Amino acid sequence: MKFFIDTANPDEIRKGYEMGVIDGVTTNPSLIAKEKRDFDSLIKEICGIIHDLPISLEVVGSKAEEMIQEAQTLSRLGDNIVVKIPMTTEGLKAIKALVSRGIKTNTTLVFSPTQALLAAKAGSTYISPFIGRLDDISQTGMELIEQIVTIFNNYDFESEVIVASIRHPIHVLEAALIGADIATIPYKVIEQLSKHPLTDIGIEKFLEDWKKIPKN
């Protein structure tokens, strides 16, 4: 299972990368706006930290031609840039065109299995169903992941499923049990995944006992 880090914060990206568990980065306009920085210098800094792993950057145009144009500009920032395209009929047109130009895509804002099916048919490299936002409206987001994984396995689609809009460690656990390809995880949740109270208690006890050992 791959872990992407879902943030545009360079410090979080650096820390996640140094931990050795990060296989890519995903951003979106809201995450970038949170950094309150000039877009170009922020993206340059992120690309300076991560050269060898996919970085998803999102387009904001609504027409296919606009998305294609933006995607081409973004993809010039590095070989590892993946262009995030929203799940619309215009987005599907753009995905098809970008695939033929060898540009990797991540279809975003996916909330139904049939949207995922369309994006896979268009040839999207990655597909991002947003599970937390479904949970927020009292629909079980993880059921969507189960359905998408089943459909993709039925037909051997090559698109990889990125479980997105993850809010807590149980989302990651459930995504792993289902067999989703990737989870894109906020830094805070990556930290939470590493913690267990018995680990902390164990370390404290070992240190106390270590102090009792006579040393010359």
Ligand code: G3P
């Ligand atoms: O990867 C998509 C993610 O950033 C959306 O998360 O928490 O805004 O629903 P959230």
